Amino acid sequence: MTGWRLLLTRPADESAALSDVLAEAGIFSSSLPLLEIEPIPVSDTMRRLIQDLDAYCAVIVVSKPAARIGVDLLRQYWPQSPDLKWFSVGAATAQILEDHRLDVSFPAEGDDSEALLELPLLREAIVRPDPRVLIMRGEGGRELLAERLRERGASVEYLELYRRGLPQYPPAALPDRIEAERLNGLVVSSGQGFEHLHQLAGDAWPQLARLPLFVPSPRVAELARAAGALTVVDCRGASAAALLTALREPPEPVL
Incomplete structure:
Protein backbone atom coordinates (compact mmCIF):
# COMPACT_ATOMS: atom_id res chain seq x y z
CA MET A 1 0.00 0.00 0.00
CA THR A 2 2.94 2.33 0.34
CA GLY A 3 2.65 3.42 -3.31
CA TRP A 4 -0.36 5.55 -2.44
CA ARG A 5 0.07 9.31 -1.99
CA LEU A 6 -3.34 10.61 -0.95
CA LEU A 7 -5.03 13.98 -0.75
CA LEU A 8 -7.23 14.24 2.37
CA THR A 9 -10.07 16.76 2.28
CA ARG A 10 -11.84 16.42 5.64
CA PRO A 11 -11.95 19.24 8.22
CA ALA A 12 -8.46 19.95 9.57
CA ASP A 13 -8.75 18.02 12.85
CA GLU A 14 -10.24 14.95 11.18
CA SER A 15 -7.64 15.02 8.40
CA ALA A 16 -4.86 15.16 11.00
CA ALA A 17 -6.24 12.10 12.81
CA LEU A 18 -6.66 10.18 9.54
CA SER A 19 -3.16 11.15 8.41
CA ASP A 20 -1.70 9.63 11.59
CA VAL A 21 -3.49 6.32 10.94
CA LEU A 22 -2.34 6.26 7.32
CA ALA A 23 1.24 7.05 8.31
CA GLU A 24 1.27 4.02 10.63
CA ALA A 25 0.32 1.92 7.59
CA GLY A 26 3.13 3.46 5.54
CA ILE A 27 0.87 5.63 3.40
CA PHE A 28 1.78 9.22 2.55
CA SER A 29 -0.99 11.81 2.76
CA SER A 30 -1.38 15.54 2.35
CA SER A 31 -4.25 17.54 3.84
CA LEU A 32 -6.23 20.25 2.06
CA PRO A 33 -9.42 20.64 4.12
CA LEU A 34 -12.41 21.31 1.89
CA LEU A 35 -15.00 21.43 4.67
CA GLU A 36 -15.21 24.06 7.38
CA ILE A 37 -17.76 23.36 10.12
CA ARG A 164 -20.20 23.04 5.84
CA GLY A 165 -18.34 25.89 4.19
CA LEU A 166 -15.46 25.81 1.71
CA PRO A 167 -12.28 27.38 3.16
CA GLN A 168 -10.70 30.10 1.06
CA TYR A 169 -7.83 28.98 -1.19
CA PRO A 170 -6.01 30.52 -4.16
CA PRO A 171 -7.55 29.45 -7.49
CA ALA A 172 -4.90 26.83 -8.33
CA ALA A 173 -4.33 25.52 -4.78
CA LEU A 174 -5.76 22.06 -5.49
CA PRO A 175 -3.94 21.14 -8.73
CA ASP A 176 -0.75 22.80 -7.46
CA ARG A 177 -0.80 20.66 -4.29
CA ILE A 178 -1.40 17.47 -6.26
CA GLU A 179 1.45 18.22 -8.67
CA ALA A 180 3.92 19.44 -6.04
CA GLU A 181 3.46 16.40 -3.79
CA ARG A 182 2.94 13.87 -6.59
CA LEU A 183 -0.39 12.76 -5.18
CA ASN A 184 -2.07 9.81 -6.87
CA GLY A 185 -5.38 9.43 -5.05
CA LEU A 186 -8.15 11.68 -3.70
CA VAL A 187 -10.27 11.04 -0.58
CA VAL A 188 -13.61 12.71 0.22
CA SER A 189 -15.87 11.96 3.18
CA SER A 190 -19.23 13.33 1.99
CA GLY A 191 -21.23 14.54 -0.97
CA GLN A 192 -20.56 18.15 -0.09
CA GLY A 193 -16.85 17.37 0.27
CA PHE A 194 -16.88 16.08 -3.30
CA GLU A 195 -18.80 19.12 -4.52
CA HIS A 196 -16.18 21.39 -2.97
CA LEU A 197 -13.40 19.31 -4.54
CA HIS A 198 -15.05 19.62 -7.94
CA GLN A 199 -15.58 23.35 -7.44
CA LEU A 200 -12.02 24.06 -6.34
CA ALA A 201 -10.55 21.99 -9.18
CA GLY A 202 -12.05 24.36 -11.74
CA ASP A 203 -10.49 24.00 -15.20
CA ALA A 204 -8.13 21.31 -13.87
CA TRP A 205 -10.99 18.90 -13.15
CA PRO A 206 -10.62 16.82 -16.36
CA GLN A 207 -7.04 15.97 -15.31
CA LEU A 208 -7.92 15.36 -11.65
CA ALA A 209 -10.90 13.22 -12.67
CA ARG A 210 -8.41 10.58 -13.87
CA LEU A 211 -7.09 10.01 -10.33
CA PRO A 212 -8.67 7.28 -8.18
CA LEU A 213 -11.28 8.87 -5.94
CA PHE A 214 -12.19 7.21 -2.63
CA VAL A 215 -15.73 8.00 -1.42
CA PRO A 216 -17.79 6.89 1.61
CA SER A 217 -21.04 5.65 0.04
CA PRO A 218 -22.88 4.65 -3.14
CA ARG A 219 -24.63 8.03 -3.16
CA VAL A 220 -21.35 9.97 -3.27
CA ALA A 221 -19.95 7.49 -5.81
CA GLU A 222 -22.91 8.20 -8.09
CA LEU A 223 -22.41 11.94 -7.66
CA ALA A 224 -18.71 11.67 -8.55
CA ARG A 225 -19.28 9.49 -11.62
CA ALA A 226 -21.96 11.88 -12.86
CA ALA A 227 -19.37 14.67 -12.68
CA GLY A 228 -16.91 12.68 -14.77
CA ALA A 229 -14.66 10.95 -12.21
CA LEU A 230 -13.25 7.90 -14.00
CA THR A 231 -12.17 5.62 -11.14
CA VAL A 232 -14.43 5.84 -8.08
CA VAL A 233 -13.92 3.49 -5.13
CA ASP A 234 -16.81 3.16 -2.65
CA CYS A 235 -15.23 2.52 0.76
CA ARG A 236 -18.66 1.79 2.31
CA GLY A 237 -17.88 4.17 5.14
CA ALA A 238 -15.89 7.25 6.05
CA SER A 239 -13.76 5.67 8.78
CA ALA A 240 -10.01 5.14 8.60
CA ALA A 241 -10.60 1.38 8.70
CA ALA A 242 -12.94 1.56 5.69
CA LEU A 243 -10.38 3.57 3.72
CA LEU A 244 -7.54 1.20 4.60
CA THR A 245 -9.62 -1.76 3.46
CA ALA A 246 -10.40 -0.04 0.16
CA LEU A 247 -6.71 0.78 -0.38
CA ARG A 248 -5.89 -2.92 -0.27
CA GLU A 249 -8.03 -3.49 -3.36
CA PRO A 250 -7.45 -2.31 -6.95
CA PRO A 251 -7.02 0.21 -8.47
CA GLU A 252 -3.25 0.46 -8.33
CA PRO A 253 -1.80 3.88 -7.48
CA VAL A 254 -1.32 6.29 -10.37
CA LEU A 255 2.39 7.04 -10.31
Whole structure:
Protein backbone atom coordinates (compact mmCIF):
# COMPACT_ATOMS: atom_id res chain seq x y z
CA MET A 1 0.00 0.00 0.00
CA THR A 2 2.94 2.33 0.34
CA GLY A 3 2.65 3.42 -3.31
CA TRP A 4 -0.36 5.55 -2.44
CA ARG A 5 0.07 9.31 -1.99
CA LEU A 6 -3.34 10.61 -0.95
CA LEU A 7 -5.03 13.98 -0.75
CA LEU A 8 -7.23 14.24 2.37
CA THR A 9 -10.07 16.76 2.28
CA ARG A 10 -11.84 16.42 5.64
CA PRO A 11 -11.95 19.24 8.22
CA ALA A 12 -8.46 19.95 9.57
CA ASP A 13 -8.75 18.02 12.85
CA GLU A 14 -10.24 14.95 11.18
CA SER A 15 -7.64 15.02 8.40
CA ALA A 16 -4.86 15.16 11.00
CA ALA A 17 -6.24 12.10 12.81
CA LEU A 18 -6.66 10.18 9.54
CA SER A 19 -3.16 11.15 8.41
CA ASP A 20 -1.70 9.63 11.59
CA VAL A 21 -3.49 6.32 10.94
CA LEU A 22 -2.34 6.26 7.32
CA ALA A 23 1.24 7.05 8.31
CA GLU A 24 1.27 4.02 10.63
CA ALA A 25 0.32 1.92 7.59
CA GLY A 26 3.13 3.46 5.54
CA ILE A 27 0.87 5.63 3.40
CA PHE A 28 1.78 9.22 2.55
CA SER A 29 -0.99 11.81 2.76
CA SER A 30 -1.38 15.54 2.35
CA SER A 31 -4.25 17.54 3.84
CA LEU A 32 -6.23 20.25 2.06
CA PRO A 33 -9.42 20.64 4.12
CA LEU A 34 -12.41 21.31 1.89
CA LEU A 35 -15.00 21.43 4.67
CA GLU A 36 -15.21 24.06 7.38
CA ILE A 37 -17.76 23.36 10.12
CA GLU A 38 -19.85 26.36 11.23
CA PRO A 39 -22.42 25.75 14.01
CA ILE A 40 -25.89 27.14 13.25
CA PRO A 41 -27.14 29.65 15.85
CA VAL A 42 -29.78 28.07 18.07
CA SER A 43 -33.28 28.96 16.88
CA ASP A 44 -36.72 28.51 18.46
CA THR A 45 -37.27 25.50 16.19
CA MET A 46 -34.04 23.88 17.34
CA ARG A 47 -34.98 24.47 20.98
CA ARG A 48 -38.40 22.91 20.42
CA LEU A 49 -36.92 19.80 18.84
CA ILE A 50 -34.45 19.33 21.70
CA GLN A 51 -37.04 19.99 24.39
CA ASP A 52 -39.40 17.45 22.76
CA LEU A 53 -36.69 14.80 22.48
CA ASP A 54 -38.56 12.28 24.59
CA ALA A 55 -41.37 12.25 22.00
CA TYR A 56 -39.15 10.34 19.56
CA CYS A 57 -38.68 6.59 19.43
CA ALA A 58 -35.20 6.99 17.91
CA VAL A 59 -32.57 9.71 17.46
CA ILE A 60 -30.04 9.21 14.66
CA VAL A 61 -26.79 11.19 14.67
CA VAL A 62 -25.08 11.08 11.29
CA SER A 63 -21.69 12.75 11.85
CA LYS A 64 -19.09 13.66 14.44
CA PRO A 65 -19.86 17.43 14.28
CA ALA A 66 -23.56 16.65 14.77
CA ALA A 67 -22.68 14.53 17.79
CA ARG A 68 -20.48 17.21 19.39
CA ILE A 69 -22.96 20.05 18.86
CA GLY A 70 -25.95 17.87 19.69
CA VAL A 71 -24.45 16.77 22.99
CA ASP A 72 -23.83 20.41 23.95
CA LEU A 73 -27.49 21.23 23.28
CA LEU A 74 -28.63 18.16 25.18
CA ARG A 75 -26.68 19.29 28.24
CA GLN A 76 -28.40 22.70 28.17
CA TYR A 77 -31.96 21.40 28.05
CA TRP A 78 -31.78 17.94 29.61
CA PRO A 79 -29.89 17.77 32.94
CA GLN A 80 -30.67 14.04 32.80
CA SER A 81 -30.73 12.50 29.32
CA PRO A 82 -34.16 11.19 28.23
CA ASP A 83 -34.61 7.45 27.99
CA LEU A 84 -34.70 6.77 24.26
CA LYS A 85 -32.87 4.87 21.51
CA TRP A 86 -29.78 6.55 20.03
CA PHE A 87 -28.20 5.48 16.75
CA SER A 88 -25.18 6.63 14.77
CA VAL A 89 -23.93 5.96 11.28
CA GLY A 90 -20.42 5.00 12.44
CA ALA A 91 -18.30 4.00 15.41
CA ALA A 92 -16.45 7.33 15.71
CA THR A 93 -19.71 9.26 16.00
CA ALA A 94 -21.01 6.70 18.47
CA GLN A 95 -17.92 7.13 20.64
CA ILE A 96 -18.65 10.85 21.11
CA LEU A 97 -22.17 10.01 22.29
CA GLU A 98 -21.01 7.14 24.48
CA ASP A 99 -18.49 9.46 26.14
CA HIS A 100 -21.53 11.37 27.39
CA ARG A 101 -23.17 8.20 28.75
CA LEU A 102 -25.69 7.76 25.95
CA ASP A 103 -26.61 4.22 24.91
CA VAL A 104 -25.83 4.14 21.19
CA SER A 105 -26.24 1.45 18.54
CA PHE A 106 -24.43 1.44 15.20
CA PRO A 107 -23.66 -1.05 12.42
CA ALA A 108 -20.76 -3.40 13.11
CA GLU A 109 -19.88 -3.43 9.41
CA GLY A 110 -20.25 -0.47 7.06
CA ASP A 111 -20.66 3.04 8.44
CA ASP A 112 -23.17 4.41 5.97
CA SER A 113 -26.93 4.95 5.75
CA GLU A 114 -27.51 1.62 4.02
CA ALA A 115 -25.83 -0.34 6.82
CA LEU A 116 -27.71 1.58 9.51
CA LEU A 117 -31.05 0.91 7.83
CA GLU A 118 -30.36 -2.83 8.09
CA LEU A 119 -29.64 -2.64 11.83
CA PRO A 120 -32.20 -4.84 13.65
CA LEU A 121 -32.37 -2.52 16.67
CA LEU A 122 -33.39 0.40 14.46
CA ARG A 123 -36.06 -1.70 12.80
CA GLU A 124 -37.37 -2.70 16.23
CA ALA A 125 -37.34 0.91 17.48
CA ILE A 126 -39.83 2.06 14.84
CA VAL A 127 -42.23 -0.88 15.17
CA ARG A 128 -44.81 1.00 17.21
CA PRO A 129 -47.86 3.20 16.57
CA ASP A 130 -46.95 6.54 14.93
CA PRO A 131 -43.14 6.21 15.24
CA ARG A 132 -41.21 9.48 15.21
CA VAL A 133 -37.50 9.70 14.36
CA LEU A 134 -35.20 12.68 14.77
CA ILE A 135 -32.07 12.95 12.60
CA MET A 136 -29.27 15.21 13.85
CA ARG A 137 -27.15 16.38 10.94
CA GLY A 138 -25.62 19.33 9.10
CA GLU A 139 -27.56 21.29 6.49
CA GLY A 140 -28.54 18.88 3.72
CA GLY A 141 -27.39 15.32 3.13
CA ARG A 142 -28.46 11.80 4.17
CA GLU A 143 -31.82 12.10 2.38
CA LEU A 144 -31.84 8.35 1.70
CA LEU A 145 -32.06 7.66 5.43
CA ALA A 146 -35.23 9.71 5.89
CA GLU A 147 -36.80 8.39 2.69
CA ARG A 148 -36.38 4.76 3.70
CA LEU A 149 -37.60 5.38 7.26
CA ARG A 150 -40.72 7.11 5.92
CA GLU A 151 -41.32 4.13 3.62
CA ARG A 152 -41.36 2.02 6.79
CA GLY A 153 -44.05 4.22 8.33
CA ALA A 154 -41.96 6.57 10.48
CA SER A 155 -42.39 10.33 10.73
CA VAL A 156 -38.93 11.93 10.33
CA GLU A 157 -37.75 15.38 11.38
CA TYR A 158 -34.31 16.99 11.03
CA LEU A 159 -32.34 18.89 13.62
CA GLU A 160 -29.75 20.68 11.47
CA LEU A 161 -26.88 21.80 13.66
CA TYR A 162 -24.12 23.12 11.37
CA ARG A 163 -23.15 24.27 7.90
CA ARG A 164 -20.20 23.04 5.84
CA GLY A 165 -18.34 25.89 4.19
CA LEU A 166 -15.46 25.81 1.71
CA PRO A 167 -12.28 27.38 3.16
CA GLN A 168 -10.70 30.10 1.06
CA TYR A 169 -7.83 28.98 -1.19
CA PRO A 170 -6.01 30.52 -4.16
CA PRO A 171 -7.55 29.45 -7.49
CA ALA A 172 -4.90 26.83 -8.33
CA ALA A 173 -4.33 25.52 -4.78
CA LEU A 174 -5.76 22.06 -5.49
CA PRO A 175 -3.94 21.14 -8.73
CA ASP A 176 -0.75 22.80 -7.46
CA ARG A 177 -0.80 20.66 -4.29
CA ILE A 178 -1.40 17.47 -6.26
CA GLU A 179 1.45 18.22 -8.67
CA ALA A 180 3.92 19.44 -6.04
CA GLU A 181 3.46 16.40 -3.79
CA ARG A 182 2.94 13.87 -6.59
CA LEU A 183 -0.39 12.76 -5.18
CA ASN A 184 -2.07 9.81 -6.87
CA GLY A 185 -5.38 9.43 -5.05
CA LEU A 186 -8.15 11.68 -3.70
CA VAL A 187 -10.27 11.04 -0.58
CA VAL A 188 -13.61 12.71 0.22
CA SER A 189 -15.87 11.96 3.18
CA SER A 190 -19.23 13.33 1.99
CA GLY A 191 -21.23 14.54 -0.97
CA GLN A 192 -20.56 18.15 -0.09
CA GLY A 193 -16.85 17.37 0.27
CA PHE A 194 -16.88 16.08 -3.30
CA GLU A 195 -18.80 19.12 -4.52
CA HIS A 196 -16.18 21.39 -2.97
CA LEU A 197 -13.40 19.31 -4.54
CA HIS A 198 -15.05 19.62 -7.94
CA GLN A 199 -15.58 23.35 -7.44
CA LEU A 200 -12.02 24.06 -6.34
CA ALA A 201 -10.55 21.99 -9.18
CA GLY A 202 -12.05 24.36 -11.74
CA ASP A 203 -10.49 24.00 -15.20
CA ALA A 204 -8.13 21.31 -13.87
CA TRP A 205 -10.99 18.90 -13.15
CA PRO A 206 -10.62 16.82 -16.36
CA GLN A 207 -7.04 15.97 -15.31
CA LEU A 208 -7.92 15.36 -11.65
CA ALA A 209 -10.90 13.22 -12.67
CA ARG A 210 -8.41 10.58 -13.87
CA LEU A 211 -7.09 10.01 -10.33
CA PRO A 212 -8.67 7.28 -8.18
CA LEU A 213 -11.28 8.87 -5.94
CA PHE A 214 -12.19 7.21 -2.63
CA VAL A 215 -15.73 8.00 -1.42
CA PRO A 216 -17.79 6.89 1.61
CA SER A 217 -21.04 5.65 0.04
CA PRO A 218 -22.88 4.65 -3.14
CA ARG A 219 -24.63 8.03 -3.16
CA VAL A 220 -21.35 9.97 -3.27
CA ALA A 221 -19.95 7.49 -5.81
CA GLU A 222 -22.91 8.20 -8.09
CA LEU A 223 -22.41 11.94 -7.66
CA ALA A 224 -18.71 11.67 -8.55
CA ARG A 225 -19.28 9.49 -11.62
CA ALA A 226 -21.96 11.88 -12.86
CA ALA A 227 -19.37 14.67 -12.68
CA GLY A 228 -16.91 12.68 -14.77
CA ALA A 229 -14.66 10.95 -12.21
CA LEU A 230 -13.25 7.90 -14.00
CA THR A 231 -12.17 5.62 -11.14
CA VAL A 232 -14.43 5.84 -8.08
CA VAL A 233 -13.92 3.49 -5.13
CA ASP A 234 -16.81 3.16 -2.65
CA CYS A 235 -15.23 2.52 0.76
CA ARG A 236 -18.66 1.79 2.31
CA GLY A 237 -17.88 4.17 5.14
CA ALA A 238 -15.89 7.25 6.05
CA SER A 239 -13.76 5.67 8.78
CA ALA A 240 -10.01 5.14 8.60
CA ALA A 241 -10.60 1.38 8.70
CA ALA A 242 -12.94 1.56 5.69
CA LEU A 243 -10.38 3.57 3.72
CA LEU A 244 -7.54 1.20 4.60
CA THR A 245 -9.62 -1.76 3.46
CA ALA A 246 -10.40 -0.04 0.16
CA LEU A 247 -6.71 0.78 -0.38
CA ARG A 248 -5.89 -2.92 -0.27
CA GLU A 249 -8.03 -3.49 -3.36
CA PRO A 250 -7.45 -2.31 -6.95
CA PRO A 251 -7.02 0.21 -8.47
CA GLU A 252 -3.25 0.46 -8.33
CA PRO A 253 -1.80 3.88 -7.48
CA VAL A 254 -1.32 6.29 -10.37
CA LEU A 255 2.39 7.04 -10.31
